[in-house]
Amino acid sequence: MIARIRGMIARLRRRGRHRTRAAALAAGMITLLALSVSGCGSTGLTAPSLQTSLSRTFANLYVLQQAEQGNPKPSAASLDSHASCQKGGTLDIPQDGSGVWLCQITYLVAGPGYPVIAKYNVDVQTDGCYAADGDGPASVNGSPTITGPHYAQLINPLSLIDGCFDTT
Amino acid sequence: MTLAAGPWPTFAERAVPRSRSGVLVVWRLELAKLLGLWRVRALALMCLAGPFVIVAGLNLQSATPGDTAFGQWVHTSGFAIPMVILGFGGQWLLPVGTAVVAGDIFSAEDHFGTWKTILTRSRSRGELFAGKFAAALTFATAGLVLLVITDLLAGLLAGTQPVVGLGGQLVPAGQAIVLVLASWASVLPPVLAFTALAIFTSVVSRNSVIGIGIPVVLTLVFQVVTLIALPAWGQQVLLSTPFQAWHGFWEQPAFVGPFCWGLVTCAAWFGICSAGAWLVFRRRTIGGAA
Numbered sequence: 001m002i003a004r005i006r007g008m009i010a011r012l013r014r015r016g017r018h019r020t021r022a023a024a025l026a027a028g029m030i031t032l033l034a035l036s037v038s039g040c041g042s043t044g045l046t047a048p049s050l051q052t053s054l055s056r057t058f059a060n061l062y063v064l065q066q067a068e069q070g071n072p073k074p075s076a077a078s079l080d081s082h083a084s085c086q087k088g089g090t091l092d093i094p095q096d097g098s099g100v101w102l103c104q105i106t107y108l109v110a111g112p113g114y115p116v117i118a119k120y121n122v123d124v125q126t127d128g129c130y131a132a133d134g135d136g137p138a139s140v141n142g143s144p145t146i147t148g149p150h151y152a153q154l155i156n157p158l159s160l161i162d163g164c165f166d167t168t
Numbered sequence: 169m170t171l172a173a174g175p176w177p178t179f180a181e182r183a184v185p186r187s188r189s190g191v192l193v194v195w196r197l198e199l200a201k202l203l204g205l206w207r208v209r210a211l212a213l214m215c216l217a218g219p220f221v222i223v224a225g226l227n228l229q230s231a232t233p234g235d236t237a238f239g240q241w242v243h244t245s246g247f248a249i250p251m252v253i254l255g256f257g258g259q260w261l262l263p264v265g266t267a268v269v270a271g272d273i274f275s276a277e278d279h280f281g282t283w284k285t286i287l288t289r290s291r292s293r294g295e296l297f298a299g300k301f302a303a304a305l306t307f308a309t310a311g312l313v314l315l316v317i318t319d320l321l322a323g324l325l326a327g328t329q330p331v332v333g334l335g336g337q338l339v340p341a342g343q344a345i346v347l348v349l350a351s352w353a354s355v356l357p358p359v360l361a362f363t364a365l366a367i368f369t370s371v372v373s374r375n376s377v378i379g380i381g382i383p384v385v386l387t388l389v390f391q392v393v394t395l396i397a398l399p400a401w402g403q404q405v406l407l408s409t410p411f412q413a414w415h416g417f418w419e420q421p422a423f424v425g426p427f428c429w430g431l432v433t434c435a436a437w438f439g440i441c442s443a444g445a446w447l448v449f450r451r452r453t454i455g456g457a458a
Contacts, residue, residue, distance in 0.1 A: 060336025
């Protein structure tokens, strides 16, 4: 009988130890969660974040396009590209979130007096990744291919732009 | 009374203190069982040969999978290929691949009526649970690692030209290898969380069709729900979102916010599912009238 009671006490103790370990594990996980939540931050899916990302990506790809065509290579900063985006559809549509955005990118190729405008239909997904489809002018982003040196047909980097921005 | 009061025969005593070794034994046995399944062999074969078949297929035609990130660059640089595979894989292949094994690992014992056999061995329920769980996680991790290696090899075989990143920047080969590996590593947490989810459904349903089916249907539901413009937190709660976190690595400047949030989401799903599975499994009546 005494042996049995002793066994029971030992078992209870062991279970107690398991509980403490489980509790410690849970506490550890919660701390980790809280730490990472506080470290992550959040900004959302808004026009400014899309504009910043699209204009920067466009500038980089414009430089690439010129290089592939064998033209003199401008620097991305000298283009001073700015995007202006509006959500398509009716006028009262909220200007944030996923869906189709219409964007105009203004950039400089021949000095500050001569801005060029490139248009894009941008399909923004809920995770902040977008596919911008070139909508003119045709010479810049209209054709899916461009002609490189020696008449090589290359992919036009400006025809379809894939990019992402941080929505968290 | 005399029997209970006296010491038990020595064979009833445990010769060695049971510890982690019990889990290890179950884990090894479960892995051996997994390797015998045709499903597992087929998945391993797919991980081994799949990327090379895709590269060969892409070489045969000039069209590109243009509706996914990096899709238009598959003929320009080999580094685009692992990323296109990850783009599709993150939506379907990876969650389904792990669910096919984890959704069956507990319910198979129900199907064959073998719980009574293994629970009467000298391994406790906790050890069995941990061993089986670890085996499923091991399979998921091993499959992913295998796929990363073959993916990268297939990509390197296709060409090591610089690839156009998502910020429009040209990424040279050395950096591209690092980014490919980092991107694939970033889907390990959601794959493991999906494994825990499949184990949960497997334990609760005691049926392999439901155990595998529910996680597969859930991936479908996640895909549909992702299309809806949810508030930011709603998007982050979905277990499909962390699969897309790698996009930020390829931006200029790179961002890790989605990956960071993804870790939280995955930890929560993993914790809840594994705890739920264990609570159900621990209390379950096995054999006799339930």
